[in-house]
Amino acid sequence: MFLSVFDVFKIGIGPSSSHTMGPMTAARRFLDELATSDWPRAANARPAAITASLHGSLAFTGIGHGSGRAVILGLCGQDPKTVDPDAMDGLIAQAEASGTVHPPGHPTYRFRPAVDLVFDKKNPLPGHPNGLQFAAFDGDGQLLLRRAYFSIGGGSVVSAEELAALKQTSPADADVPYPFAHASDMLAMAAASGLSIAAMKRANEEASTSRLALDRGIDEVWGVMNACIDRGIAQDGILPGGLKVRRRARSIHAQLEPQWQRNEITPLMANDWLSLYAMAVNEENAGGGRVVTAPTNGAAGVIPAVMRYFMKFNAAASPQTVRDYLLTAAAIGGIIKHNASISGAEVGCQGEVGSASAMAAAGLCAIMGGTPEQVENAAEIALEHHLGMTCDPVAGLVQIPCIERNAFGAVKAVTAASLALKGDGTHHVHLDACIETMRQTGLDMSEKYKETSLAGLAVNVVAC
Incomplete structure (x- = not known):
């Protein structure tokens, strides 16, 4: 499929x-x-x-x-x-x-x-x-x-x-020009065709839709993502659900924006803006606002945060840059979903924020000029360092630890892309092996740690 x-x-x-x-x-x-x-x-x-x-x-x-x-x-x-x-x-x-x-x-x-x-x-x-x-x-x-x-x-x-x-079908069976089901297939097809991952993904999409419709659809997705960041920054108050979690994006932005206007460089600037954007999205999500699955709502902040961060610090970013970023991210997300899972109820948060971080790392690496091998390496680095992450939302709400966890996922994505770009794409642990490890880890993980709120922070925070 x-x-x-x-x-x-x-x-x-x-x-x-x-x-x-x-x-x-x-x-x-x-x-x-x-x-x-x-x-x-x-x-x-x-x-x-x-x-x-x-x-x-x-x-x-x-x-x-x-x-x-x-x-x-x-x-x-x-x-x-x-x-x-x-x-x-x-x-x-x-x-x-x-x-x-x-x-x-x-x-x-x-x-x-x-x-x-x-x-x-x-x-x-x-x-x-x-x-x-x-x-x-x-x-x-x-x-x-x-x-x-x-x-x-x-x-x-x-x-x-x-x-x-x-369970019986595979992307390799699809009637598209580049039917990659695994990262190894994707790299082999990229080498044979000379195309980027985004270009192959675009060709697959255009097998069933026009270029105009595809670009309009991607632009609409990014428009909703970007607007979600803006709404999250503008909102204040307490999130619903009873935990009385206060929105923080607006106050963080109020501290960062004057520094930006003064051209004041601080050692934490990149992390601060990344975290702001990710938390703004997930505070909106927790409040029941309009969001985009990326690849899930619980992980919705990572991918838009990394793109908005890139646009903040790179004036050359264009609509085509955004399209290539999202197409690359979607290619990685599709491989993960087919071979493992993006569901916290199946594999824990490694499948949600971990997948989102891998997708964002791949997309960022791609738009910064990375080769397909470097893009695959970036995705693997990000996913590897989320392996084993549980999903234990306090009070069953998508607030603690989900909101801050998106900020960390975004930071890890940028770090992974940076490390991959400094290398030549060769590495010991390949993305397919990492995805399979995530799948096996999810199978071994107790149900208590897979979006049931029966263990972990969901129990101990309440007990305290």
């Missing part, structure tokens, strides 16, 4: 791609199937009521991640890319008060969130730790349709059948 740049970078809302965007998308998919005649039912059978249940990691941290709210919004017909964040509370309140949802093009369905939406911590669905199940009943309470979906990371949602098919 070919993973497009727009499969990696999806516009949506916070705080979680797998736990917020995924459930909303799954609910919409169930509605779409209800509206068709592709499922068996009696001629006079009409859906009148809907129930939903969340399983595995979605059940354990769904409340903190807004998964239940997302299901309600999805059953109201809302989509992560187009939903108005300012209208969400009103839609949810209406559903809770009426005990119904009325999505466009559908009849009114009975759906009482307090009764019909279950966080089932005891019965995980086989196949993936992020499982959802929806059911529709007629007016007499007879079951008409039941469907399971899985939120597999980065906002992607698949059915049980699609999940099984994914």
Whole structure:
């Protein structure tokens, strides 16, 4: 299966791609199937009521991640890319008060969130730790349709059948000019073609879309990323969820901007701006704002922060620079997702911030003139030094340690790109080996450390 740049970078809302965007998308998919005649039912059978249940990691941290709210919004017909964040509370309140949802093009369905939406911590669905199940009943309470979906990371949602098919397919089977499934394939194709990684990724995208549409889509993605940084810097106050975490991006910017205006150089300047941009994005994400999966919401700050940092310190950056950066990052992200995972519920935060850091390092190395071998080296360095990182969000919220962790991921990405550019691309540990190590580490990692908030900081911070 070919993973497009727009499969990696999806516009949506916070705080979680797998736990917020995924459930909303799954609910919409169930509605779409209800509206068709592709499922068996009696001629006079009409859906009148809907129930939903969340399983595995979605059940354990769904409340903190807004998964239940997302299901309600999805059953109201809302989509992560187009939903108005300012209208969400009103839609949810209406559903809770009426005990119904009325999505466009559908009849009114009975759906009482307090009764019909279950966080089932005891019965995980086989196949993936992020499982959802929806059911529709007629007016007499007879079951008409039941469907399971899985939120597999980065906002992607698949059915049980699609999940099984994914495990049998490979990017190497895709009908594109450069079907690389592994980093070794990517480097071999780059050497044979003389093209950069970004150019190969572009050629693959243009096999099914026009150059104009591709560039417009990438520009839209960057526009949302960039605007998210600006909103995060402008906002102040306490983040929702009960931890009383204060936004810090605005106050950090207030300290940095006067130094910049005075041309005052400090030893910490690069790290400060990187951290500011990353934290601004993830504070917006934690507040439920508009973000881009990069490759997930929990890791959404790393990739935009590194690009914005480059633009801050390099006046020659252009729209094409941004496109090459994101295309390169998406190429690396696709390899990681195919061969391991970008889901914290599957492999811990090494798959989220670790993957984002590798993608950003690759992109930065590429736009600074790195060869494909140096780009692969940059991605490996960044990922290697996130191996074993757990996902243990305090109170199930995408705040602690997630916000600061994005800042560190951005700093590591720049460091990795710098180290790679100082070498010639030869190194002992190759990206494919590092990705496989991450996959194996995720399998060995206790479920307590994979987005369940059952161990680590999630337990010890509360205990203190």
